[in-house]
Amino acid sequence: MARYFLKLFGRLLLTLAVVSTAVFFLIRLTPGGPAVAMLGQDASPDAVARLNEKLGLTDPVFLQYWKFLTQLAQGDLGESLTNGLSVSGTILSVLPHTLELAIAALIIGKLVGITLGIVEAVWKDRSPDVIGRIMSLVGLSFPSFFVAVLLVLFIALPLGLPTNGVAPFVELGSNLQRLLLPALAMGIVSAAYTSRVTRSLMVEIIGENHVRTARAKGVREGRVLVRHVLQPGSLPLVPIAGISFITLVGDAVLIETVFARPGLGSLMVNAMQARDYTTVQGCIIVVTTVIVLVNAAVDAFYHVLDPRTKTA
Amino acid sequence: MTDVTETEIHGRPQTPASDGCLSVRNLTTVFTTRRGTVAAVTDVSFDLRAGETLGIVGESGSGKSVTAMSALGLIPQPPGKVVSGEIWVDGKNLLALDRRSLRAASGSDVAMIFQDPMTSLNPVHRIGAQIAEGILTHQRRPSKADREAARRRAVELLAAVGVPAPERRAQQYPHELSGGMRQRVMIAMAMSCDPKVLIADEPTTALDATIQAQIMRLLREVQQRTNVGIMLITHDIGLVAQNVDRVLVMYAGRVVEMGTVEEVLENPKHPYTVGLLRCTPSRLPSDSVRRRLTPIPGLPPNPTDLPPGCSFAPRCGLRGDRELCLLEQPELRPAPTDDHRSACHFLEEVTP
Numbered sequence: 001m002a003r004y005f006l007k008l009f010g011r012l013l014l015t016l017a018v019v020s021t022a023v024f025f026l027i028r029l030t031p032g033g034p035a036v037a038m039l040g041q042d043a044s045p046d047a048v049a050r051l052n053e054k055l056g057l058t059d060p061v062f063l064q065y066w067k068f069l070t071q072l073a074q075g076d077l078g079e080s081l082t083n084g085l086s087v088s089g090t091i092l093s094v095l096p097h098t099l100e101l102a103i104a105a106l107i108i109g110k111l112v113g114i115t116l117g118i119v120e121a122v123w124k125d126r127s128p129d130v131i132g133r134i135m136s137l138v139g140l141s142f143p144s145f146f147v148a149v150l151l152v153l154f155i156a157l158p159l160g161l162p163t164n165g166v167a168p169f170v171e172l173g174s175n176l177q178r179l180l181l182p183a184l185a186m187g188i189v190s191a192a193y194t195s196r197v198t199r200s201l202m203v204e205i206i207g208e209n210h211v212r213t214a215r216a217k218g219v220r221e222g223r224v225l226v227r228h229v230l231q232p233g234s235l236p237l238v239p240i241a242g243i244s245f246i247t248l249v250g251d252a253v254l255i256e257t258v259f260a261r262p263g264l265g266s267l268m269v270n271a272m273q274a275r276d277y278t279t280v281q282g283c284i285i286v287v288t289t290v291i292v293l294v295n296a297a298v299d300a301f302y303h304v305l306d307p308r309t310k311t312a
Numbered sequence: 313m314t315d316v317t318e319t320e321i322h323g324r325p326q327t328p329a330s331d332g333c334l335s336v337r338n339l340t341t342v343f344t345t346r347r348g349t350v351a352a353v354t355d356v357s358f359d360l361r362a363g364e365t366l367g368i369v370g371e372s373g374s375g376k377s378v379t380a381m382s383a384l385g386l387i388p389q390p391p392g393k394v395v396s397g398e399i400w401v402d403g404k405n406l407l408a409l410d411r412r413s414l415r416a417a418s419g420s421d422v423a424m425i426f427q428d429p430m431t432s433l434n435p436v437h438r439i440g441a442q443i444a445e446g447i448l449t450h451q452r453r454p455s456k457a458d459r460e461a462a463r464r465r466a467v468e469l470l471a472a473v474g475v476p477a478p479e480r481r482a483q484q485y486p487h488e489l490s491g492g493m494r495q496r497v498m499i500a501m502a503m504s505c506d507p508k509v510l511i512a513d514e515p516t517t518a519l520d521a522t523i524q525a526q527i528m529r530l531l532r533e534v535q536q537r538t539n540v541g542i543m544l545i546t547h548d549i550g551l552v553a554q555n556v557d558r559v560l561v562m563y564a565g566r567v568v569e570m571g572t573v574e575e576v577l578e579n580p581k582h583p584y585t586v587g588l589l590r591c592t593p594s595r596l597p598s599d600s601v602r603r604r605l606t607p608i609p610g611l612p613p614n615p616t617d618l619p620p621g622c623s624f625a626p627r628c629g630l631r632g633d634r635e636l637c638l639l640e641q642p643e644l645r646p647a648p649t650d651d652h653r654s655a656c657h658f659l660e661e662v663t664p
Binding site: 208209210212213214215216217218219220223227228231232235305306307308 | 384386415416417418420426428436437446449498
């Protein structure tokens with residue numbers, strides 16, 4: 001067990017080293033810079049140079065890199081170039097909203113998608129299957145931000161639901177109200193994808209020999225479905241859920257913009273536009289950590305579920 | 313084609329014989345495909361007695377498995393459909409039962425073991441639990457004590473089919489067992505409710521030769537203990553010669569010859585059976601004279617487009633240029649006794 005966590009930690013460190021190095025240099029290759037972004041295109045070169053020096057951007061790039069690494073090793077993501085606030089503080093204040101959104105979308109997507117996929121597989125080629133497949137095709141062809149706009153137009157406005165911002169977690173009702181639409185927008189698209197995957201998986205398992213064995217034993221159809229189709233079928237769905245979650249964190253960038261929700265996505269987009277190097281680096285590092293941890297959790301969960309990986 | 317005329321032709325009573333633990337009457341199963349309706353099994357009738365082993369032989373697609381699967385309602389519908397016939401077990405016509413009653417009969421009256429033990433067990437449940445499930449599914453609202461009893465019975469069954477350390481094996485998952493062990497588990501599972509009929513659909517095809525012999529010996533032992541009637545589906549004539557009492561030879565969905573194993577193998581009365589035997593290497597040391605194997609020329613007929621007369625006529629060496637074979641479907645008739653029947657217009661001319 002200790003070895004497992006040690007390996008996980010090593011993998012996290014390696015990934016972070018590669019990602020943080022890449023983002024450090026790549027962001028500095030983008031045209032413009034924080035000084036130009038802050039002072040505007042028409043600022044005098046003199047003023048730009050002075051601001052750059054003040055921000056510490058005139059130092060040799062490898063010196064900057066060394067400083068960044070030593071800070072990072074101490075868990076310090078530095079200060080924002082635009083407002084001087086601690087980057088980790090800013091990220092920690094918005095991260096829960098992004099995670100909340102991604103988790104809610106994941107739950108909606110998986111609940112709806114898996115249910116739909118099972119229904120389609122059980123009634124393969126009959127009307128529930130055909131209707132379900134058309135629905136998922138429509139869902140797949142709409143990008144989530146477009147679904148978001150439709151939801152605002154046809155649900156939020158008529159019902160008078162709030163369409164922007166977030167509420168603190170202590171105001172649960174208001175928080176959920178503001179969470180519902182963005183989570184639905186992302187969840188619908190995720191459900192469409194999930195139902196496709198689930199359907200083909202279940203269709204495959206229904207045709208397997210052990211399902212025939214169960215029927216030959218005289219097992220009830222409902223029990224055949226749960227114990228002999230869904231249980232073996234749930235295994236591959238676990239890593240798929242992990243991938244979905246990671247995609248959803250990415251999707252959140254767009255959806256947070258549409259709904260004007262403070263979150264990691266909107267923070268990153270604004271930081272990119274302001275060439276706020278430290279904030280962008282911080283966001284990427286945090287997202288990477290989340291992804292590595294989610295992957296590890298999925299792996300661990302899979303080991304618990306699948307007896308075949310235990311003896312190996 | 314009504315049941316009455318069929319019965320007259322076969323000279324058999326409509327109700328099954330009293331010693332028959334399984335009686336199949338005029339079974340016809342079709343599949344609907346894009347190219348039309350295909351008769352997988354046409355008008356098949358036979359009896360299986362308690363304690364007897366009946367071998368069903370024929371090449372792939374001759375309707376062996378479909379016959380067996382029809383009995384347990386395992387034919388996927390659609391595209392498959394049992395259009396007519398009766399399958400009697402223990403005074404019940406399985407084909408006339410509703411879903412609930414058929415489910416109650418599956419596993420308890422008729423049990424089945426399959427060709428591929430590697431994939432026929434559920435990969436995510438323990439062996440013992442899978443055997444116990446078969447027992448518990450036939451009990452109404454099993455109590456905690458019933459579950460415990462089923463678990464113990466599963467271990468006993470594993471011991472009875474020669475699985476070493478049955479207590480430990482019951483706690484293992486299928487991937488931890490070899491193919492031969494898994495087939496033993498399948499047999500234990502099939503025997504868990506003391507069925508009257510055991511359908512073994514190519515039980516040894518996926519296993520190597522030594523394991524094959526062990527599994528067949530186990531099936532014989534189980535039969536001696538329980539007097540179960542075994543329907544052994546295979547394409548291995550050697551297996552049939554050593555393990556069955558009576559044989560049914562199928563071709564293109566029909567029974568072409570049936571009789572005791574000695575009669576059919578030593579004195580075949582249908583050209584197809586003769587062809588099958590000629591292309592089977594002999595395992596008898598007395599046949600030390602090396603002979604070449606003679607294949608049957610041609611291919612089995614396309615099931616969507618069966619010839620009007622005898623299905624075997626296009627490949628038959630005996631037919632010559634006789635018109636009757638192409639025009640009229642031959643019926644099973646005594647050859648020459650009632651126990652040995654052949655569906656050949658000219659069975660008197662057939663020589664081994």
